Amino acid sequence: xxxxxxxxxxxxxxxxxxxxxxxxxxxxxxxxxxxxxxxxxxxxxxxxxxxxxxxxxxxxxxxxxxxxxxxxxxxxxxxxxxxxxxxxxxxxxxxxxxxxxxxxxxxxxxxx
Amino acid sequence: xxxxxxxxxxxxxxxxxxxxxxxxxxxxxxxxxxxxxxxxxxxxxxxxxxxxxxxxxxxxxxxxxxxxxxxxxxxxxxxxxxxxxxxxxxxxxxxxxxxxxxxxxxxxxxxx
Amino acid sequence: xxxxxxxxxxxxxxxxxxxxxxxxxxxxxxxxxxxxxxxxxxxxxxxxxxxxxxxxxxxxxxxxxxxxxxxxxxxxxxxxxxxxxxxxxxxxxxxxxxxxxxxxxxxxxxxx
Amino acid sequence: xxxxxxxxxxxxxxxxxxxxxxxxxxxxxxxxxxxxxxxxxxxxxxxxxxxxxxxxxxxxxxxxxxxxxxxxxxxxxxxxxxxxxxxxxxxxxxxxxxxxxxxxxxxxxxxx
Numbered sequence: 001x002x003x004x005x006x007x008x009x010x011x012x013x014x015x016x017x018x019x020x021x022x023x024x025x026x027x028x029x030x031x032x033x034x035x036x037x038x039x040x041x042x043x044x045x046x047x048x049x050x051x052x053x054x055x056x057x058x059x060x061x062x063x064x065x066x067x068x069x070x071x072x073x074x075x076x077x078x079x080x081x082x083x084x085x086x087x088x089x090x091x092x093x094x095x096x097x098x099x100x101x102x103x104x105x106x107x108x109x110x111x112x
Numbered sequence: 113x114x115x116x117x118x119x120x121x122x123x124x125x126x127x128x129x130x131x132x133x134x135x136x137x138x139x140x141x142x143x144x145x146x147x148x149x150x151x152x153x154x155x156x157x158x159x160x161x162x163x164x165x166x167x168x169x170x171x172x173x174x175x176x177x178x179x180x181x182x183x184x185x186x187x188x189x190x191x192x193x194x195x196x197x198x199x200x201x202x203x204x205x206x207x208x209x210x211x212x213x214x215x216x217x218x219x220x221x222x223x224x
Numbered sequence: 225x226x227x228x229x230x231x232x233x234x235x236x237x238x239x240x241x242x243x244x245x246x247x248x249x250x251x252x253x254x255x256x257x258x259x260x261x262x263x264x265x266x267x268x269x270x271x272x273x274x275x276x277x278x279x280x281x282x283x284x285x286x287x288x289x290x291x292x293x294x295x296x297x298x299x300x301x302x303x304x305x306x307x308x309x310x311x312x313x314x315x316x317x318x319x320x321x322x323x324x325x326x327x328x329x330x331x332x333x334x335x336x
Numbered sequence: 337x338x339x340x341x342x343x344x345x346x347x348x349x350x351x352x353x354x355x356x357x358x359x360x361x362x363x364x365x366x367x368x369x370x371x372x373x374x375x376x377x378x379x380x381x382x383x384x385x386x387x388x389x390x391x392x393x394x395x396x397x398x399x400x401x402x403x404x405x406x407x408x409x410x411x412x413x414x415x416x417x418x419x420x421x422x423x424x425x426x427x428x429x430x431x432x433x434x435x436x437x438x439x440x441x442x443x444x445x446x447x448x
Contacts, residue, residue, distance in 0.1 A: 059194065145259070
């Protein structure tokens with residue numbers, strides 16, 4: 001994650017694009033990429049999605065959109081001074097406590 | 113990224129939650145977390161966002177939502193057999209070519 | 225749609241909230257509501273979604289999130305001076321031409 | 337809204353596309369259109385957005401993406417049996433109570 005942060009920052013700096021990277025703008029860019037990811041899957045039957053995207057060309061397209069999402073997420077973390085890897089580890093640790101395996105096994109958490 | 117993938121997979125396996133993680137469902141979960149991230153920033157004036165989120169409590173809230181986005185992105189990559197770190201490096205390399213620094217310096221790419 | 229626009233504008237004006245409603249902020253708010261809508265459906269098996277949401281309480285929850293999405297969309301249209309109903313009719317008319325029924329019947333358009 | 341619902345349903349029926357319109361798929365399509373809307377605005381400085389989008393060509397582009405969002409929202413409402421106009425009016429009425437004008441005037445509601 002550290003190396004990726006360095007690469008993303010370098011890319012923006014070389015182009016003098018940090019001036020555009022206020023948090024709200026980067027989140028909108030992230031939303032744009034999530035939208036492109038969603039469009040790849042929208043009409044694929046749910047139970048065929050994994051199989052259809054095992055095709056190398058479609059897997060590569062999905063990988064590309066996922067990469068775009070990650071790049072903007074890393075960019076946002078850099079702008080906000082957030083250690084993304086550490087945040088993810090901390091969140092998973094908290095989720096281990098919040099969703100005790102014995103109590104939620106096989107049951108999807110239900111949004112009220 | 114490899115370690116994070118392992119942690120996310122372990123978390124799902126312990127709870128027998130992989131059954132819910134078809135790609136479309138995971139993308140909807142990702143959208144949910146992006147929505148929560150967006151809500152933190154929606155009414156903050158653009159030019160105050162970095163300063164307001166340098167407050168430790170608000171930074172921690174943003175970090176938490178970003179962590180959620182990353183966790184679902186890692187989960188999706190795992191389900192689709194995508195190497196997310198490699199995909200991001202490849203995309204950045206392609207972007208270096210596509211957006212030659214000399215030609216785009218200081219100019220935001222314009223969506224038609 | 226005209227009445228709804230009037231209600232949304234009145235609601236904002238009474239609270240002096242138009243000052244927050246620059247387009248990017250309203251889009252982020254819209255994203256937040258789309259995220260809440262997505263969360264309601266994320267772990268529901270695709271083929272059970274209609275049945276599960278025929279339950280009045282869950283239908284009402286979905287309706288509420290959809291209402292929030294619509295309200296922010298109407299708000300954005302008002303800020304940008306867009307006639308949303310007219311835009312939707314024009315887009316549907318263009319889609320009738322772009323997707324000739326005879327050629328696309330039963331085939332989901334495929335994003336490249 | 338009733339007329340729009342009729343037009344959207346007719347469009348889908350003529351193409352035999354209702355088979356693709358399970359709720360999760362339609363929400364992903366909605367997310368895709370919200371993403372395209374976000375991309376139009378992402379790098380525009382917040383305080384210039386209204387002015388830049390008063391240009392007829394850019395306003396028309398924004399209107400088109402907003403129309404797409406509305407069409408999928410109407411489609412989702414139709415699939416779920418939700419009266420979208422009524423839901424929006426009910427939500428606004430509830431918001432009038434929840435956010436008493438005297439108490440929130442000029443203050444953006446803060447997400448915790």
